[in-house]
Amino acid sequence: MSKKLLLLAATAAMGMSTATAYADTLDDVVAKGYIDCGVTEGVAGFSFPDENNNWTGLEVDYCRALAAAIFDDPDAARYTPLTSTARFESLSNGNVDVLSRTTTWTMSRDTDLGISFVGTMFYDGQGFIVREADGITSALELDGAAMCIESGTTTELNAADYFAANNITVDTVVFVTRDEVTQAYLDGRCDAYTTDSSAIAAERTLFPDPGAHIILPEIISKEPLGPVVRAGDTRWFNVARWTYFALLNAEELGVTQANVDDMLGSDNPEIMRLLGVEGDFGGPIGLTADWAYRIIKHVGNYGELYERHVGENTPLNIPRGLNALWTDGGIQYAPPIR
């Protein structure tokens, strides 16, 4: 109840103040010389302090990309860890310029809170984990399997709907807490368990033998996670959104951190426009012509970010799945730069 009240009060207060006060975030950011970026307090793969106490992760790299685009310096970002209760208020009261914090894009958030979602950095959703030795490679092969589930959650409903729709019967074994579910799965009481795939991946890293378990490619619910900015500031929204699109376009065009300098000489017009060799697409959004070059040079493209933080060679090992480019069977898709 108190959360709702706070949100209400925050929204009311925002209505009075933000519309005029934060008219141009980009100018403010350029003036202070860095971006204030809201992150989680530590979620493996997305944002957490590494061994040198530097923030790192997929969402942190988005902020670094933004800083690279504006300042040609990925380190021109400061990170403010935010709890999930304080994140939207911190964004609306100007503590942070962008919120890159495992935030699910929903209609009520997008329309009620005076915030705008930039895009979907990570398509999360309910997934399944199984033992690799069982030889299951798809959720559709789970017929007759025992499945551990937390009781009374949307997880349970989603799974029931999914299996009913696909004419699959599974024996569900229901537990009250997530820890019990994990333990039961580890004890061999079920063949699989289900919850949000990023959470499964994080929990798998805590298993004694993470390599013996695989996450199935099916995602059966929608939890699109993406960066958020304040609503009403079109220029900043465009900067944030096209930073994300630049990451995707770069991957699609095969421009990587390693080959970006060679790509400057490419005669592919799409690459030339992306890297600012031809035309000035940065100017209209308040950036330089080589804005995307800076992003790729300093941070890399989307695929590189993904592989660096949550991909196959990381302990999290989340399959690319929905997060693959549209050309590779996923749904990550960016409008062209032209």
Add this chain to the structure above:
Amino acid sequence: MTDTAFVRREMEPTLPPPVRTTGIGAWLKANLFSTPGNALLTLVAAAFVAMIVPPLYNFLIADAVWSDPEGLRGEACRFEGVGACWIFIQARLNFFIYGFYPTEEIWRLNLMFLIGIVLIAPLLIPRAPFKRTAALLFFVVYPFVAFMLLAGGVFGLRPVRSGEWGGLTLTLIISLIGIIVSMPLGILLALGRQSKLPAIRSFCIAFIELWRAVPLITVLFMASVMFPLFMPQGVSTDTLMRAIIGICLFESAYMAEVVRGGLQAMPRGQYEAAGALGLSKPKTMGLIILPQALKHVIPGIVNTFIALFKDTSLVSIIGLFELLNTVRAAGSDPAWSSPTHAVTGYIFAGFLFWAFCFAMSRYSIYMEERLHTGHKR
């Protein structure tokens, strides 16, 4: 006179006590199995110890990972049946103690701690000399010096913003400021509550009742999230500063009630005797009433301090990285992911909290002993 009288000239050798009152058997009977009820309790307790201790020993010591020849990596803790992952603590100790503070500037924190210890020692040890000087330095000069070292920006020290302070350092900063500010503020509020001036009395009552009636989490949340919304645009204050102010006001309300308890225990005769000696009101308070009243409530005061120290971990809900939050955040690093590293971190944080609270508690007992002047029962 007959000479048949028998006079013993040396002591008869003492007989050993009856078998049933000595030795281990008797001790067991007297202390552990004196009644059927006690015997049952003993057995239950023994079973409990037998159940708890071996797994605990195995987890904390026998199966624990104490070192990694290949240089502190998470992999060393990734195997079936692993115990505590102590190398995780070893690897991230700096983070737990100093938070995000830049590594090359950590000497400033160490210097700050050192000066603090040197100054506070004479205040805590009754027989140490230079009390007046140390008190002056600690309460008046030290806060400025400490702040200068922490925040930098003067004398060529690199500025370090408060968002980068963290770990045990932040826990200590918050609790120390909380303790030092809430104590005098609490005394003032307690005296104000007993004042005969209605304006002062009502203000103090309102203040105390208001702050005591809201949970600390609410105070922190208001301070960090709502407060900036009420401020005029462009005025930005530090989250940490707002949190500390919130904690100080909150704790001073509690402290006020503890002190008021002591004041109410003072017999009327003390006031009258002071009046008969011709002491003014402030002198009566300062020389007669407060020293006795505060002495009575030492346990209550220390209780509040300990609660405050532990409450500092609540600042994690507004995104400040005090000890507990650093442990939690470091645990989310996938490079360290293992079955037990997170638990190990919590055990470590718990131990640090315990050590500080236990020290405070023992010191308060020592002070009570030293100050007891015949009221003790």
